[in-house]
Amino acid sequence: MVQNPARRAALTDAAIDVLAREGARGLTFRAVDAQAGVPGGTASNYYASRDDLLHQTARRIHHRLTPDPAVLTDLLRAPRDRALVTALMLNLMSRIGDDRAGYLAMLELRLEATRRPELRAELTETIRADLEANVAYHLGEGLPGDRETVVVLYLAMTGLIVEHLTLPDVLGPDAVGALVDAIVERIVPDGLRRAGNGP
Template sequence: MAQNPERRTALVDAAIEVLARDGARGLTFRAVDGAAGVPAGTASNYFANRNALLGQAAERIHVRLRPDDATVAEMLRTRPEPSPGVLRHELTAMYHRLSAERTEYLALLELRLEAIRRPEIRASLTATMRDNLEQNIAAHRESGLPGDDTTVVLLYLALSWLIVENLTLPGVLDGYDADGLIGALTELVAGR
């Protein structure tokens, strides 16, 4: 198996682009090679099979969605005292940042659908998503922001679906302001 980590990352990034653009059925080694701009047959040298590529794409999506360490450090350095208002502000900022990552979210939706049919993808994606949720819960505990673990799960579910709704069927929420919805949600689950 080929061992160039930069090329492997480029191939996984290309797979994410293909997933978002063409769906899981369009994800072939040939399509990934084309999207990465590498010679035909390159992806098959790096991944034993399509499932291995899908699993690594699931892990990589979260790396791409996560803010870099410098951004997180700056946010923590300048964060005011924990309050529902700070929580609302951070959730709103997160919503806008993640909504801008259309490719990653569409690819993640394709992976979720593929996980229904493929147990090995389900196991990999479940582990990745569960780890992401646990990291969010731990960060919330450490932050001192209002709400408990259940609050974090409720906010995670609501924010995730708000992003999905706006990416896939934006007309459903015409007339509703996402920032206002996030504010109302924060008040409902985390108090004033």
């Protein structure tokens, strides 16, 4: 059967919505068809199995969560200092607000990966590669700090994201901006980096 790439993307986006709302146990072909508003049996024509659906959904989430290059280019017009790192982290939190379902679905996939070795291997490889790309990007753009700075920043921001998405009232709705400021201030070294300087 010839498959329509736009239909596949719509089905995978529907799977993300189901995963974010219902969790991994609710992610069925029938639920995806209903969410996408397509005839029953459509999703099963596009995915060989439920495992295939999970893997394709993970890839689609990764694509959706990638930052907009134009926005990054605009942000990177600023000096390479702590304020720029704060702006980048605030942009991350803004993207979470814009695609809450995508981030919640990724959390659900992480939990499901604890029970599915193949999914765990795929997510580990993808997220490790993303982390290393973030380290390379941070250093390559001359932002303050070193590899450890980026790893600790990643861990702190991941904790903030989980808290914000799952139990937002613990910190309060207006706390995120101040917490991002505090995280960057405590983790990222002070001072301005100039192009060409080493980490």
